[in-house]
Amino acid sequence: MIEELSDKQLERYGRHILLDEIGYEGQLTLVKKRVGIIGLGGLGSPVALYLASAGIGELTLVDFDQVELSNLQRQLIHNEQRIGLNKATSAKQSIELLNKDILINTITHRLNDDELAQIIINHDLILDCTDNFASRYQLNQLCYKHNTPLVSGAAIRWEGQISTYDFRKEGLACYQCLFPKKSSSDSINETCSQNGVVAPLLGIIGSIQALEAIKCLLDLPTLNSKLTIIDGLSMQIRQFNLKKDQNCPVCSIQK
Ligand SMILES: [Zn+2]
DSSP states (O other), rough: OOOOOHHHHHTTTHHHHHHHTTTHHHHHHHOOEEEEEOSSTTTTTHHHHHHHHHTTTTEEEEOOOOOGGGGGGGGGHHHHHGGSEEEEEEEHHHHHHTTTSEEEEESSSSOHHHHHHHHHTSSEEEEOSSSHHHHHHHHHHHHTTOOOEEEEEEOOOOOTEEEEEOOOSSSSOOOHSSOOOOOSSSSOOOOOOHHOOOOOOOOHHHHHHHHHHHHHHHTTOOOOOOEEEEEETEEEEEEEEEEOOOOOOHHHHOO
16 A cells, blocks of 8 residues: 655646645545546546546546547547557556556456446446446446445537536435436437537546546545536536435435
8 A cells, every 4th residue: 555655756746736625645545546437438538537647546447349430539548540449448558658657457348237336346436438328327326336436427419417426425316316217218328429529528528527536536525416517509507406316216225
């Protein structure tokens, strides 16, 4: 276990250490943390790069997909040389160029519930950077069950949203309180590949997810139980308080 920051770390993370809210102790906390990033696409790209540059000690990158040319419009952690390569592997290569100090694990196959649960149990925080509702519901349910904070982001067309679910705390709303599961609906399967999304919006939402993750790891104020929606066309930013659904099939059940 790391007990103190090296001279190199003091220099690299100096701009964090200067902040009252982080400081030496906060940075030491970050270098001891393990964070899981599920999805290394448009949101996962800024999330992984910022969390690596910020010095999170261990990152687990999960993605079974391969890099395609159409991804490069917004998935900035990949590049033309990596087309055809697994996205988690490609992301690891980019991170290693940025920060050799951190440990990076990659998982390149489709996970079953048990494998995903193990990752959630073994990490301090999970970032949902997936692009489909099935994965979001699954991550929400497993993070709730295992008391692991979840930072969730989504972006489609010109609009993006972010929320943080700190499941270490009791009595708060979960993702499924906000978006109750519908039995069948076309909108439930909406993804960027089918609907389009403007490139920098992913950078904005992903960067806010990374910011939320850092604050959550340091017990600083987050969007816990709030939803922020950003309209990239009008540049209106709205925030809503999330209400717990007393009949939610996920979080109304005792753990
Ligand atoms: Zn709920």
